[in-house]
Amino acid sequence: MPKICITSTGDNLNAPVDPRFGRCAYFIIIDPQSMDFEAVSNEAVAASSGAGITAAQTISSKGVSAVITGSVGPNAFQALDAAGIAVYGGASGTVKDTVERFREGNMSTIQQPGPAHRGMGRGRGMGGGRGRGGGRGW
Numbered sequence: 001m002p003k004i005c006i007t008s009t010g011d012n013l014n015a016p017v018d019p020r021f022g023r024c025a026y027f028i029i030i031d032p033q034s035m036d037f038e039a040v041s042n043e044a045v046a047a048s049s050g051a052g053i054t055a056a057q058t059i060s061s062k063g064v065s066a067v068i069t070g071s072v073g074p075n076a077f078q079a080l081d082a083a084g085i086a087v088y089g090g091a092s093g094t095v096k097d098t099v100e101r102f103r104e105g106n107m108s109t110i111q112q113p114g115p116a117h118r119g120m121g122r123g124r125g126m127g128g129g130r131g132r133g134g135g136r137g138w
Contacts, residue, residue: 002063003029003030003031003062003063003064004029004030004032004064004066004068004099004102005027005028005030005059005062005064005066005067005068006027006028006069006098007019007021007026007027007067007068007070007091008024008025008028008039009025009026010025010026010039011039011041012095013028013030013035013037013095013099015094015095016092017092017093017095018069019091019092021052021069021070021072021073022047022051022052022053022072022076023045024042024045025041025045026039026040026041026042027058027059027062029062029064030099032099032102033103035099040058040062042058043058044058050075051076052073052075052076052077052079053079056076056085057079059080060079060080060085064085065086066085066088066109067085067086067087067088068091068102069091070089070090070091071089071110071113071114072087072110072113072114073113076113077110077112077113078113086109087109087110088102088107088110089109089110090107090110
């Protein structure tokens, strides 16, 4: 069976699945039969734009046949599709549990991307980012 990629919050099989593709912390590249794996740090996690495409290029270079994640934006979906990589969405739980569900055939591919995620959401919060008291002499 070819290798698959699971988006992860950590660098091991007991880490939770990261629901984000382009901004996940790690890609776990794994052989679902032998459970041999490689944890690849996602260099695109802090990109101001283009994280999904960069992440798709990283995964494509690893020779995987499928990506398992929560959701994938339109640009990443298109890049993965062009590379012939199947996309499985809605993943949750640990990486190890997700591999087991995949091996049992309990996952389905997604046929269209989720919504686009623009950058890191800079400056859109309500807090003002000035710390305690907001610099108002409180």
